[in-house]
Structure formats: structure tokens, C-alpha cells
Amino acid sequence: MNKGKVYWITGLSNSGKTTIGTALYYDLKKETDSVVILDGDMMLEIVNSGETELFTREKRLIRAKRYSLLSKLLVEQGITVIVCTLSMFHEIRKWNREHIPGYIEVFLDVPEDIRAQRGREDLHTADSRSSEQQDMTEQPSTPDLVIHNDGSVPIETFVKEIKQLKPSMDDQYDRDRQYWNTYYSENADIRLIPSDFAQSIAKEMQAGQHVLELGCGNGRDSLFFLSRGMHVTAIDASDFAIEQLNRKTANDRKAMFICGDFVRNNTLYQMRYDIIYSRFTLHAIDDLQETELLKNIRQALVQNGRLCIEARTIHDELYGKGTRVGPNSFIYNNHFRRFIDPDAFRKKLESAGYQVLFMEEGAGFSKTETSDPVLMRCIATR
Numbered sequence: 001m002n003k004g005k006v007y008w009i010t011g012l013s014n015s016g017k018t019t020i021g022t023a024l025y026y027d028l029k030k031e032t033d034s035v036v037i038l039d040g041d042m043m044l045e046i047v048n049s050g051e052t053e054l055f056t057r058e059k060r061l062i063r064a065k066r067y068s069l070l071s072k073l074l075v076e077q078g079i080t081v082i083v084c085t086l087s088m089f090h091e092i093r094k095w096n097r098e099h100i101p102g103y104i105e106v107f108l109d110v111p112e113d114i115r116a117q118r119g120r121e122d123l124h125t126a127d128s129r130s131s132e133q134q135d136m137t138e139q140p141s142t143p144d145l146v147i148h149n150d151g152s153v154p155i156e157t158f159v160k161e162i163k164q165l166k167p168s169m170d171d172q173y174d175r176d177r178q179y180w181n182t183y184y185s186e187n188a189d190i191r192l193i194p195s196d197f198a199q200s201i202a203k204e205m206q207a208g209q210h211v212l213e214l215g216c217g218n219g220r221d222s223l224f225f226l227s228r229g230m231h232v233t234a235i236d237a238s239d240f241a242i243e244q245l246n247r248k249t250a251n252d253r254k255a256m257f258i259c260g261d262f263v264r265n266n267t268l269y270q271m272r273y274d275i276i277y278s279r280f281t282l283h284a285i286d287d288l289q290e291t292e293l294l295k296n297i298r299q300a301l302v303q304n305g306r307l308c309i310e311a312r313t314i315h316d317e318l319y320g321k322g323t324r325v326g327p328n329s330f331i332y333n334n335h336f337r338r339f340i341d342p343d344a345f346r347k348k349l350e351s352a353g354y355q356v357l358f359m360e361e362g363a364g365f366s367k368t369e370t371s372d373p374v375l376m377r378c379i380a381t382r
Helices: 017-029 040-047 057-075 090-099 112-118 126-138 155-163 173-186 196-202 220-227 239-248 266-270 287-300 342-351
Strands: 006-011 035-039 080-085 103-108 145-147 210-214 231-236 255-259 273-279 301-312 323-326 329-332 335-338 355-362 375-381
Touching: 006 017, 006 057, 006 090, 017 035, 017 040, 017 080, 017 103, 017 155, 035 040, 035 057, 040 057, 040 080, 057 080, 057 090, 090 103, 145 155, 173 239, 196 220, 196 273, 196 301, 210 220, 220 231, 220 239, 220 255, 220 273, 231 239, 239 255, 266 287, 273 287, 287 301, 287 342, 342 355, 342 375
Parallel strands: 006 080, 006 103, 035 080, 103 145, 210 231, 210 273, 231 255, 273 301
Antiparallel strands: 301 375, 323 329, 329 335, 355 375
16 A cells, blocks of 8 residues: 655744755655645645635634644555644644644744745735744654754755654554465465355345445455345455455445555545444554544445444453553554454444444354454444
């Protein structure tokens, strides 16, 4: 999967944001076409066309939020985004850190006298000068890089330093992509028998309904839904599995298999589905990603649509094995897995605007010759 980054370049007026951002843009363009630059002046004209009072704190905060949302939308589609913006709000940078995968923050720290020499007074209104004074109190405290752009260092040096930065929060979802590629390639000939969960909920489903499966793996449940006349969209991080499924369904107009991140693929959630199906996939994401996922799912479900989930719980025999890496989360046998607390999950669903129609926890749901996991089955609606 292509993974973009967001380079959030901020600093006061005449600190060199656009100059450095543009140099970075053309350097990255040598490597990929999937890069865009969003300059503050450019975006000001687009998002505030025809509006007045552009420099009140409220207006500037709204613009900053729009920059963040646009950047998130683009990076989730594999595009690298360079944002050159004066807006320095603690809450915006905090939101960026928590919600934008591949986020990198660069602060240009330039003495006032040097900025004054570079600037032209006729470009600054009294409102913009006043807002800039306010911004000085909210300068970044923990940027990934501070650049002292006083003119003594070539721009190319800064570009090189920026490109070497690693995001403090990268997209965690596909951390096990290679694990699953290996697993599915080694088990490519396995008989694709639908799970008990898929068979149980299929009794209530109707031909022609639209189903979205999150984390479809080798596609055994998606192929089962297709066989029952449903339109199926399915997504998984394993490019090997998705390639195999696209070959199998090349002539099936009701099938669409996508390699990507089922949490942050906003394009996926612009469509509407009767059923959104998640079996053994909440294990792959952390609590924050789960919150974002539930928000996206609610947006994509039709009225009275169903969210169907099966997942291992905190009472499962594998809970606690391996190395703890987060709340109810462990690395075991080189594989990340987070276990679900059913009571906490019910409360989370209800607070997110869902109605829980059915929830049960127990063994026997997916029993095999070698295991009998303790699972939660849950069906909820908007």
C-alpha cells in the first residue's frame, strides 16, 4: 500500500514556510507524483472566498481545522501533503498528532528582525499583525524538527533534514501485513469454507444487499456472501490475499476487493451499505482506531443497516500471552492482537450512536479440533 505523509510546516510570517515547502515539494516530485502542496495564502483564497473578518481567532481556527481535515483525507489515499501555514494552535497540532497517519511537524524559528527585513509592510493588515502576536503564545513545544532559518544555511540542507524525519505516529494497522502475506501464501490452497458467523447472519440477509467486509483475509466469507447474490466490497491489508481474490472474481460485477486500511480509508465510507461485517478484525487495531472506525461505519450504514462483529474477548485463552503492548493488547507469535471487553464495547457503541440489537459472549461459536475461542458476537444498528 502507498503510504503518504503530512509535512506540517509552520512559523510566523516571513519565516520561509512557502520557500522551504516548495523546495521540499519539487524534491519529492522527483520520486513520486503523489505529492501536493497546500500553501496558506492559496488555501485562504479557496476556503474563505468572499468572507470578511478573516483574521479573528475563530475564523483562523476554522481554517486550520479545514487544512487538517483535507490533509487527512489526502494522506489516507496515499498522497503526501505539504502544508505551509502560519496557524499555530495547540489543539490543532494535538488533533493532527492523534488523527493523521504519517504526520510530521516542522517549526521555522526565525528572529523578528530577520523576518521584518524579509517582509513588506503593505502585505500585512492591522488584523493580521494582531493575530500573529496571538500566535506567538502558541508556538509548537514538541515539533519533530526546529529550523533556524536565518539565511545562513542552504534550503537544500533543510529539505534533506525534513526528508529524514520519521512520523511520530505512523499508520499502525498494517504492522502485520507481511505476517498475513506469508500466512495466506502458505495456505493458498486451503478450502474456503465460510465461518459459522457468516452462515448465521446470512439467514437474515437478502440477495441484492450491499455488504462491506472489513479485513476479509482470504475472502472465505466474502465469497460466501457473493454466492448468495449480495454485492460485496471487501478490504484487507494483505496485498497477496487481495490479488488472489481479484483474480477469482475478475468477471463478477458484484465484487470489489481493495487492498488498504479499513480504519482510515474514508473513500470506502462514502458509499452506503446494508451490512458491515467484521470478523476477527477489531483485534488488529487499537482503541483510538476503533473509535474512528465506529464513526466511519455509522456514516456508511443505511438506515436500519446492520453492523455485525465477531471478536475474541478478554476471557479468551490467548489473553495475556506474549508481550503486552497496550490495553488488552499483546504481541504473541509475532502477531498483534487486541482483545475486546464486551461490557466496555457495548457502552462505546451506545455512546457512538448505535443501538445494540444482540450481544453474546461465550465459547462454541467457532470451535475447531485444536481450539475453542471465547468470542463476542454483536449486531448493532444506527
